[in-house]
Structure formats: C-alpha cells, structure tokens
Amino acid sequence: MSNHGRPLSPHISIYRWPINMTTSILHRATGVAISVGFVVLVAWLFAAAAGSEAYATFMTYMDTMLGKVLLIGWSFAFFFHFSNGLRHLAWDTGYGFEMRQANASAWLVIISAVVMTALFWWVRA
Numbered sequence: 001m002s003n004h005g006r007p008l009s010p011h012i013s014i015y016r017w018p019i020n021m022t023t024s025i026l027h028r029a030t031g032v033a034i035s036v037g038f039v040v041l042v043a044w045l046f047a048a049a050a051g052s053e054a055y056a057t058f059m060t061y062m063d064t065m066l067g068k069v070l071l072i073g074w075s076f077a078f079f080f081h082f083s084n085g086l087r088h089l090a091w092d093t094g095y096g097f098e099m100r101q102a103n104a105s106a107w108l109v110i111i112s113a114v115v116m117t118a119l120f121w122w123v124r125a
Helices: 019-050 052-062 065-092 099-124
Strands: none
Touching: 019 052, 019 065, 019 099, 052 065, 065 099
8 A cells, every 4th residue: 555645644743752751651651661770780799799809890881981871871760760669659639630730740751850860979089
C-alpha cells in the first residue's frame, strides 16, 4: 500500500507532548537505567572484593569522561524515579489529579531531580 502524494495526519505537526506523558515515559526509562546501574554497582562490589588491583582497574574505567557521565546519569535517574515515586504516592491517596496540580507536580519532579543531582555532585566534590 503506497501513500505517495497523500497528506500526513495533521496531529503529527501540531501535537505537543503533555508534561505528564513525558514524566511517565521518563519514569519507565529511569527505572531501566537504575536496573543497569545496579549491575554496575554489583561489578563495583565484585571488584572491591577481588582485591586492590581489580578495584583499581574498575575505577580507571569509571574515572573516564564516559564513566562520570554514566554516574551522573544514574544519580539523576535515581532522584527522578524517587521524586516521581513520591508523586505517585500522593496520587495513591487521591490528591493531585486535577490538571493544574498534575502539571505543577510534574514540573516539580523534574526540577527537584535536577536540583538534587546538582547538589549531590556539588557536595561530593
């Protein structure tokens, strides 16, 4: 079936993702990222248990630019997932379902995750 010459559906050019849909997708993605991070955490523990040489080798990989970006990403994933989890906990009690409240809490989750990640790495340095 060929659609050559036929117009695309107008929703493709005018549709804007609601912030709640964005946070829902990010919540799932950060859950997956945290799972991958746990595998790296286990590798770190194995390296620490294997001795100083294995630990030093592991740390040389994590001390690269890519390693630091991954660590910052995993910390953001943790803080976002945590903040959005608190939001869902409030929803479980029946609060925050009105559109204005849901949009405000979505932005609060994103902003708090960015701020907590920045504070975590600032305090750590």
